[in-house]
Amino acid sequence: MVDEFNALLLHISKDLKDDNLKNLTFLCNGVIGRKHLEKVKSGIDLFQYLKDMNKITHVDTAYLQKLLLDINRNDLAEKVSEFQSNNGYATRPIDDREQAKVKIAGDVIVDNLGKDWRRYGRKLGLNERKLEQIQLKHPYDLSEQVMEVINEWKRMREDDVKADQLIEALRSCKLNYTADLVVKTLKDEGFS
Numbered sequence: 001m002v003d004e005f006n007a008l009l010l011h012i013s014k015d016l017k018d019d020n021l022k023n024l025t026f027l028c029n030g031v032i033g034r035k036h037l038e039k040v041k042s043g044i045d046l047f048q049y050l051k052d053m054n055k056i057t058h059v060d061t062a063y064l065q066k067l068l069l070d071i072n073r074n075d076l077a078e079k080v081s082e083f084q085s086n087n088g089y090a091t092r093p094i095d096d097r098e099q100a101k102v103k104i105a106g107d108v109i110v111d112n113l114g115k116d117w118r119r120y121g122r123k124l125g126l127n128e129r130k131l132e133q134i135q136l137k138h139p140y141d142l143s144e145q146v147m148e149v150i151n152e153w154k155r156m157r158e159d160d161v162k163a164d165q166l167i168e169a170l171r172s173c174k175l176n177y178t179a180d181l182v183v184k185t186l187k188d189e190g191f192s
Contacts, residue, residue, distance in 0.1 A: 005058035008083050012068075012076050013043030021046070023071040030103055031055060033147075054155040058087075101163035101191050105182045106150045109166060112178045113146045121149040123169040125156060163191075 016024070025040050032040075032049045040046045047064075050056045056064045061080045068077035113120060121131050130152060138144035154161050163186065170179035 002058050004087070005083065008079065009047045010044060012079065013047065015076060016043045016073075020071050020073060024067055027067055027070055030107075053151050097191075098162055100189075101186060102154070102161055102166065104185055104189055104191070105163040105166045106147070108182045108185050109150065109170070109178060110143050110146045112181055113175070114142065116173060116175060117142065117146045117149055119173050120146075120169060120175065121152075123173050124149065124153040124166075126152055 021040070021043055024043070024046055025037055028046065028050070029037065031053065032046075036049050040049070047056065050063070061084055065077045065080050068074070068080065109120075118131050118135075121134070122128075126134075126149060131149075134145055134148045134152070138148060150166070153166075157165075163182070167179050167182050170176070170182065
């Protein structure tokens, strides 16, 4: 199944025009870090980053379909939909509002969490082995470590990801200042 999905991504990548890729890259600006986006030269490069972040998988293509629809490539979104139905997977609907809240909360946490990231990761349900892998992957970049913790948490939770859960974990770690910053930023952005 994964091989078929990779073949689908390759096919989509070949069908993307330059302006399609530029638009996709723009849409992923808040999801993929700027350093990585600068390295994107093809659809495959972009899809690989999205796969690494678990934004797209062979069983969950909702985000990919949304991106393709947003750049008016309904033909490619239809191919993804066909892949899903041919393989017996239902597409999970995306709650854009909650996704935006999680993104904002994640950004604030990345900017403010600091050295307590491992304790926070434990509260989010990550095990010691995963935390060790994260530290080895980004030994000198605290922001990347925190971002990786949040991404791993999202992978574990699949479709049950809420900004309130991130805030609650902060409070249970007695990281109330950061939790308050998240709440304030969400209010400033129009989320109550």
